Amino acid sequence: NSGHPSTTPSYPDVNYGNAVATGPGTTIEINYQPTVTAADLKQADGSIGTVKIARVGLSAKVYEGATTESMAKGAGHYTSSSCWTGNVALFGHNRGSHPYFNELKNVRVGDVVTFTTNQGTKTYEVQTVINISNTDYSYLNEMGDNRITLITCIANQPSLRLCVQAVEIQ
Numbered sequence: 001n002s003g004h005p006s007t008t009p010s011y012p013d014v015n016y017g018n019a020v021a022t023g024p025g026t027t028i029e030i031n032y033q034p035t036v037t038a039a040d041l042k043q044a045d046g047s048i049g050t051v052k053i054a055r056v057g058l059s060a061k062v063y064e065g066a067t068t069e070s071m072a073k074g075a076g077h078y079t080s081s082s083c084w085t086g087n088v089a090l091f092g093h094n095r096g097s098h099p100y101f102n103e104l105k106n107v108r109v110g111d112v113v114t115f116t117t118n119q120g121t122k123t124y125e126v127q128t129v130i131n132i133s134n135t136d137y138s139y140l141n142e143m144g145d146n147r148i149t150l151i152t153c154i155a156n157q158p159s160l161r162l163c164v165q166a167v168e169i170q
Contacts, residue, residue, distance in 0.1 A: 036084035038064040038077065041117045048083065049117035051075055051090060051150070053126075056107055060100040062115075066091040072098045075150075081140055084119055087147050089140045094152040094162075101152040104164055113148055113166040124148050124166035132163045139163050 041048035047061040061074035070076035071093050081089035092101030113124040124147065131154060132139065139149050146168035154160045 036117075036119055038079070038083050041083055041119065043118065047074065048077060049115055051148070052114045052116070053103070053107055053111055054114075055111050056103040058101065058103040058107075060092060062090060071100070074100050078140060081149075082142070084117065084122075085146060086142050087140065087149055088115060089149045089151070091151050095155060101150065104150055104152050104162055105154075107164050111166075112169075113150070113164075115148055122146065122148075122168055125169045126164060126166040128163065128165040130163050131157075131160045134159050134161050136161075139165055 038048050042064075043049075045061070047063055049062045050059065051062055052059045062077050063070035063073055063075070064077050064079060066076035066078045066089075071091060075090040075092040077083065078089040078091060081087055092104070093099055094101045094104060107126055107129055109126050109129060111126040113126060115122045115124070128139075139151070148166050148168075150164040150166075152162050154162050
């Protein structure tokens with residue numbers, strides 16, 4: 001699993017006062033203070049931004065909460081993850097009536113991901129495309145940099161998730 005530690009089968013809580021980020025073989029303590037909240041990003045249509053991966057034609061509005069309701073309209077933002085600075089974690093369906101992350105299976109290392117909000121646009125380069133256990137939430141941890149993590153189900157494999165992680169490029 002790319003050196004990421006396994007965690008208990010529940011979403012991690014991020015302690016914004018003094019977040020602990022884990023990386024391959026190390027634990028790094030960082031002071032993580034969110035400067036932008038979901039409320040700051042909320043648009044008139046209820047979304048907080050748009051995620052795009054042009055090479056595969058993926059484009060989805062992002063809504064607060066990794067909930068069925070959010071993912072029926074676009075991608076859901078995991079509320080305990082960063083909204084702008086840090087690890088922005090997004091979830092989406094890849095089939096059915098709301099397949100906003102359908103093209104995620106075609107993403108490759110090196111692809112460019114953009115996340116546009118009322119704060120501007122961040123550009124990321126995909127570094128990891130991996131199948132993970134449906135109970136592995138370690139990819140949602142803060143890593144001390146700006147990254148975006150996109151997670152979706154894998155067709156006919158309920159115990160697995162596809163995880164795409166991209167790091168901000170200047």
